[in-house]
Amino acid sequence: MKGPVLLAAGTIAAALAIGAAAAAQAQRGAAPPRTPIPQTASAYNGPRSPDRKPDLNGIWQAVTTAHWNLEAHSASEGVPAGLSVVEGGSIPYQPAALAKRNENFQNRLTADPLRKCYLPGVPRATYLPFPFEITQTPKHIGIAYEFAHATRTIFLDGTPHLDDLDFWMGDARGRWEGDTLVVDTVSLGDRTWFDQAGNFHSDALKLVERFTPIDASHIAYEVTFDDAKVFTRPWKINLVLYRRMEKNLELLDYECAEHIYEKLFKKK
């Protein structure tokens, strides 16, 4: 019921706006301009929030091997094979950075920060094999992750980025471009990895994430990585985020730090 009523209200508002513009033109005696009414680029037909944005509220999860390796890889012990999610196939590392990535890969069982239960960073948090929950309001979007109870608050209210601080989960500011949620994230530090394969970044990393809803239960998720200290050019990944549809689903716990202490206390 609510949807159609709101749609109608929107249509009336648009009609009034066009009518007012036409009346203004008529008063000035000029020919009405031939400016086409802008079409929404999005074919999104799913539910919308009261402020007419796509309603992203709910629990989502990526279904992908990106968490093990963003690039194409064959299966290995405990790791399913996967296609590359990187546009063009491989990450454009500078030569020294590529050597560092390869070293990370060799040492991954001890060097991956996730194995110390550190916060996963962005965008890794998005495509971990754990669900996350979006809470959407006009001024803030909160994302709660099941892994290590990580969170992000994306400010949509014009709050500027903070200076001189680094955050494991970055400093996120978002805006709506049509039906796409665009999030700029900076101040990510240099201690998180993008996957278990050792793909990494420096403190110069800047991310632009684009959440474009395809329908009520799918989001096209694109991330642009820009880090002039590590890569030769900006590069992108593309994933699909799936709405978890199970009735009464809720986020549970993966309290990673508890597992560290369980191991430690057992040893002592």
Next chain:
Amino acid sequence: MITRIIALASVALTPVLVAAQQGAPASPPAPSAYPPYTRPVSTYAPPRTPDGQPDISGLYLAIPLPRNIETPLLPVTRPPNRANGEFSYSLNERPKLPPGAIVRPAGVDPADGKIPLRPEALARRKDIISKQEQIEHLDGRVLCLAPGIPRSTVPAPVVGYQIFQKPGYVVIFYEQSHLYRTIPLDGRPPLDPNIRKAMGVSRGRWEGNVLVVDVTNFTNNLENNWVIGAVSATPGIPAESLATGHGIPHSDRYRVTERYTPIDANTIHYEAIITDENVFTQPWTVAWYGFARAPKDYVPVEYACFEGNEKNLLLMTNTDISGVRVQVP
């Protein structure tokens, strides 16, 4: 991020230092010095969210419990210290109690302010307190474990809250250790008792303008998961005292009913009724003015507790966790 890690270390260490300086504790004030607790009745009607909930959303800060009144069992001559509510608000204006609010101890029922621990639970608590320098008995919050309920709402130096509301849910983000809770309002059943969460499993409902939340299914896997209280135990504090949460155990039966009462546009009163037949002789209640709307320019930031804690644990307990690795999916 760095300053907050230091703040945590200070919280953990200060009681020991202060206690060493202060000598013998003075007599506590008689419990009768405080008026009896009555649940606040508010005539304030919050605005409504688009889906008709009372709108309490926004950014909040904790209101420090006034010094020396956390419990009548606490010596009144105790000097100020950052560990017991008199913490610094260097970046923010210190939130104040709303007009007419009665200043009183946090433990409101039973009226004597004592935690109604069963004898065996009291003995266990004394034992944990006596070993509090060992990592196995260290305050779970110093280990950066999720502190549970109601502990996450006990005023502490890192105390921003963000309350979100969306259709069918209230969601609370705690600045402390990036904790969060999603509280469904749709009357769904509790989860299977085999599922445990450090912050419990929450089920909420609006009773008028009051948000009532039942919280169950708490984790009970480590000795250090204490779900009530503030910081490490100050020597000399009676083990029945609520001045600290150190070592108050809980069992699988532990459950809490919380009441969030909007007092005015800027203040939410907090009450938690705690029940655990295996640990307490009766349900008991804590209450305080829990949330003050944050200044307009307040920006919550990440408090990455565990990531900065290795050196802290080495310093405090001579335990090196830097080599421990766990398998992740």
